[in-house]
Amino acid sequence: xxxxxxxxxxxxxxxxxxxxxxxxxxxxxxxxxxxxxxxxxxxxxxxxxxxxxxxxxxxxxxxxxxxxxxxxxxxxxxxxxxxxxxxxxxxxxxxxxxxxxxxxxxxxxxxxxxxxxxxxxxxxxxxxxxxxxxxxxxxxxxxxxxxxxxxxxxxxxxxxxxxxxxxxxxxxxxxxxxxxxxxxxxxxxxxxxxxxxxxxxxxxxxxxxxxxxxxxxxxx
Amino acid sequence: xxxxxxxxxxxxxxxxxxxxxxxxxxxxxxxxxxxxxxxxxxxxxxxxxxxxxxxxxxxxxxxxxxxxxxxxxxxxxxxxxxxxxxxxxxxxxxxxxxxxxxxxxxxxxxxxxxxxxxxxxxxxxxxxxxxxxxxxxxxxxxxxxxxxxxxxxxxxxxxxxxxxxxxxxxxxxxxxxxxxxxxxxxxxxxxxxxxxxxxxxxxxxxxxxxxxxxxxxxxx
DNA sequence: GGATAATTGCGTACTGCATACGCTATTCTT
DNA sequence: AAGAATAGCGTATGCAGTACGCAATTATCC
Numbered sequence: 001x002x003x004x005x006x007x008x009x010x011x012x013x014x015x016x017x018x019x020x021x022x023x024x025x026x027x028x029x030x031x032x033x034x035x036x037x038x039x040x041x042x043x044x045x046x047x048x049x050x051x052x053x054x055x056x057x058x059x060x061x062x063x064x065x066x067x068x069x070x071x072x073x074x075x076x077x078x079x080x081x082x083x084x085x086x087x088x089x090x091x092x093x094x095x096x097x098x099x100x101x102x103x104x105x106x107x108x109x110x111x112x113x114x115x116x117x118x119x120x121x122x123x124x125x126x127x128x129x130x131x132x133x134x135x136x137x138x139x140x141x142x143x144x145x146x147x148x149x150x151x152x153x154x155x156x157x158x159x160x161x162x163x164x165x166x167x168x169x170x171x172x173x174x175x176x177x178x179x180x181x182x183x184x185x186x187x188x189x190x191x192x193x194x195x196x197x198x199x200x201x202x203x204x205x206x207x208x209x210x211x212x213x214x215x216x217x218x219x220x
Numbered sequence: 221x222x223x224x225x226x227x228x229x230x231x232x233x234x235x236x237x238x239x240x241x242x243x244x245x246x247x248x249x250x251x252x253x254x255x256x257x258x259x260x261x262x263x264x265x266x267x268x269x270x271x272x273x274x275x276x277x278x279x280x281x282x283x284x285x286x287x288x289x290x291x292x293x294x295x296x297x298x299x300x301x302x303x304x305x306x307x308x309x310x311x312x313x314x315x316x317x318x319x320x321x322x323x324x325x326x327x328x329x330x331x332x333x334x335x336x337x338x339x340x341x342x343x344x345x346x347x348x349x350x351x352x353x354x355x356x357x358x359x360x361x362x363x364x365x366x367x368x369x370x371x372x373x374x375x376x377x378x379x380x381x382x383x384x385x386x387x388x389x390x391x392x393x394x395x396x397x398x399x400x401x402x403x404x405x406x407x408x409x410x411x412x413x414x415x416x417x418x419x420x421x422x423x424x425x426x427x428x429x430x431x432x433x434x435x436x437x438x439x440x
Numbered sequence: 441g442g443a444t445a446a447t448t449g450c451g452t453a454c455t456g457c458a459t460a461c462g463c464t465a466t467t468c469t470t
Numbered sequence: 471a472a473g474a475a476t477a478g479c480g481t482a483t484g485c486a487g488t489a490c491g492c493a494a495t496t497a498t499c500c
Binding site: 225226253254275 | 485486487488489494495496497498
């Protein structure tokens with residue numbers, strides 16, 4: 001019953017997802033179209049629909065591929081939080097096109113469930129009450145995603161806000177001090193800038209670490 | 221020099237944005253197309269392009285409209301954080317279509333700058349060092365956005381993860397306990413569920429409050 | 441006051457994208 | 471050998487965004 005009738009498949013879902021992720025990595029998510037993926041795979045575009053039901057399906061499969069298996073978490077509770085967060089950041093830095101997704105939905109794909117499960121295990125040892133754990137996992141996920149987005153946009157030309165804060169020449173005409181006093185002060189003090197000298201990622205990570213520490217001290 | 225040549229404009233950018241936001245509110249963001257907006261305004265679609273340069277422009281204007289002016293923040297430092305966060309949540313609950321946006325970019329629109337400026341003022345009184353303030357503002361923004369997304373998706377049929385956690389009948393076949401031990405335990409204890417009994421929004425808000433409290437105690 | 445320049449609304453047309461439908465060839469089942 | 475199921479794919483449809491240019495309208499300039 002495991003035997004399949006019909007011609008032997010020339011293309012597989014794996015190859016399709018490979019090609020799609022490859023395009024996303026090299027040319028960005030908008031260039032991942034059914035046609036371009038078919039070209040990359042080397043078949044007609046309608047051939048893809050034997051393996052995916054629609055474009056959304058392909059995106060979900062791509063997300064799962066980009067996520068990969070959850071990391072091993074066999075250290076201290078506090079260490080595990082760090083490792084988890086760092087691993088998540090690595091995912092987003094390896095596949096920045098993930099950041100272009102609306103992220104409105106949690107894909108519920110196998111690897112994603114694996115990550116969530118691992119994260120739940122970590123929080124179990126952090127003093128987070130049961131009914132808050134799942135929500136905290138999503139908060140941590142979102143935080144890492146945010147850090148990745150900030151880091152990514154501050155490198156490219158996409159960084160509108162950082163560009164504004166970076167140079168007073170840019171900012172002065174657009175940020176009248178009487179209307180935006182704090183922003184203007186921020187620019188003047190040069191505190192909004194120096195994206196090279198400071199790593200925003202550590203800042204975001206410390207944010208969740210602080211929040212979790214409150215749980216731990218409350219318990220101990 | 222303020223006098224304009226040519227026929228008096230029958231449609232204005234304001235009316236276009238009004239129509240677009242109206243459609244987004246009643247039918248969702250995907251239904252906001254150049255054609256549908258033109259229909260709502262009552263003109264041909266190409267007429268819109270005299271007032272917007274492209275669809276992205278329209279979206280940016282819509283975001284600014286949905287944001288509205290920043291709230292008054294004239295309470296205690298801790299109160300102000302709460303008010304700011306709640307106001308932001310209100311924005312997202314009034315215009316949930318904002319959550320469907322990729323959010324990859326900070327629009328740098330007038331109202332957005334206003335909100336950022338107000339938030340910077342709040343953090344100034346919270347003991348957050350200068351160079352971390354802007355980043356913290358973005359973290360808070362993202363947190364409120366997350367809370368709104370969770371709250372919104374847990375109400376609609378979109379809630380895939382919540383639906384999975386809600387009923388053991390749904391979860392058992394998809395969550396083998398040997399592969400996802402913590403998730404399975406979560407379902408069994410019924411802690412993942414009860415979205416009616418618990419308000420995730422307060423949880424997310426407390427998350428940032430805890431993080432900020434660490435700054436304040438460090439100072440005092 | 442007539443020519444001119446600027447500006448608006450809009451009709452036409454083109455491109456790219458996702459995908460429904462059905463045909464053909466291939467392979468297993470009976 | 472006949473039939474059923476399956477893979478690849480060619481054709482065609484509908485929708486979305488938008489470049490381009492024309493005609494009408496209004497202010498400006500000689």
